Amino acid sequence: MFNLGLISLEDRAKGEVLFWDVCERADRYAQQSKYVPEEFGDLRKLLCAKYLANFSVFRSVPDHWALDQLFPIVPIQHLNKTPTEFATLCDITCDSDGVVDKFVDLHDVKHVLELHKLDPDEPYYIAFMLVGAYQEVMGNNHNLFGAPNEAQIHIDDDGYLIKT
Numbered sequence: 001m002f003n004l005g006l007i008s009l010e011d012r013a014k015g016e017v018l019f020w021d022v023c024e025r026a027d028r029y030a031q032q033s034k035y036v037p038e039e040f041g042d043l044r045k046l047l048c049a050k051y052l053a054n055f056s057v058f059r060s061v062p063d064h065w066a067l068d069q070l071f072p073i074v075p076i077q078h079l080n081k082t083p084t085e086f087a088t089l090c091d092i093t094c095d096s097d098g099v100v101d102k103f104v105d106l107h108d109v110k111h112v113l114e115l116h117k118l119d120p121d122e123p124y125y126i127a128f129m130l131v132g133a134y135q136e137v138m139g140n141n142h143n144l145f146g147a148p149n150e151a152q153i154h155i156d157d158d159g160y161l162i163k164t
Contacts, residue, residue, distance in 0.1 A: 020047075023043060023046070023047055024047060026040070026043065027040060027043050027044055027047055030043070041111070044086055044111075044112055045088075045101075045111045045112055047086070048086040048087050048088055048111075048112045049085055049086065049087040049088075050087060050088055050089075050090050051087045051088070051089050051090070051115065051118070051124075052090050052091075052092065053089045053090065053091060053092070053126070054092055055091050055092070061100070061128055061131060068102065070102060070103065070104045070109065071104070071128050071129060071130055071131055072104045072128075072129040072130060073089070073100065073103055073104070073113060073126060073127070073128055073129070074126065074127055074129065075115055075116060075124070075125070075126050075127075076125050076126060076127045077116075077124065077125050078116045081116060083114035083115050083116050084116065084117055085114070085115045085116060085117050085118075086112040086113070086114060086115075087112060087113055087115050088100060088101040088111070088112060088113065089101075089113065089126075100113075151163065151164045152164075
């Protein structure tokens with residue numbers, strides 16, 4: 001109706017706010033029921049946040065971009081709190097392909113990642129698991145980014161050791 005000049009910009013804005021409120025309430029309702037219809041998965045993807053992450057998809061996980069390879073991705077802090085946000089990850093490159101929007105799920109692929117609400121005064125860290133040296137070599141020096149922060153975690157009977 002706005003395109004036809006039948007409603008004002010203010011009315012269109014009110015309608016859009018109402019639309020997104022209804023979508024959020026429908027999503028909350030669907031998540032509380034035993035059976036969540038497939039359509040609500042699409043709604044969750046539509047409503048999810050985009051977390052801007054300090055990395056390059058092309059350098060750090062080129063096979064995710066090129067081959068749809070899935071890598072386990074998990075938050076590595078606030079582990080004693082239940083994640084309340086649903087998001088996809090966008091990198092800091094200027095390319096619109098720098099997005100991670102497919103994630104490992106128990107039986108299938110999911111399109112949002114459960115994360116914690118961001119605190120503007122605190123960095124939030126996530127880990128891309130099982131990436132390995134191959135991804136590092138394939139993405140070497142893309143966009144002139146330096147090497148990403150990496151850690152190796154060695155676990156044995158005595159505990160664990162983190163090497164950076």
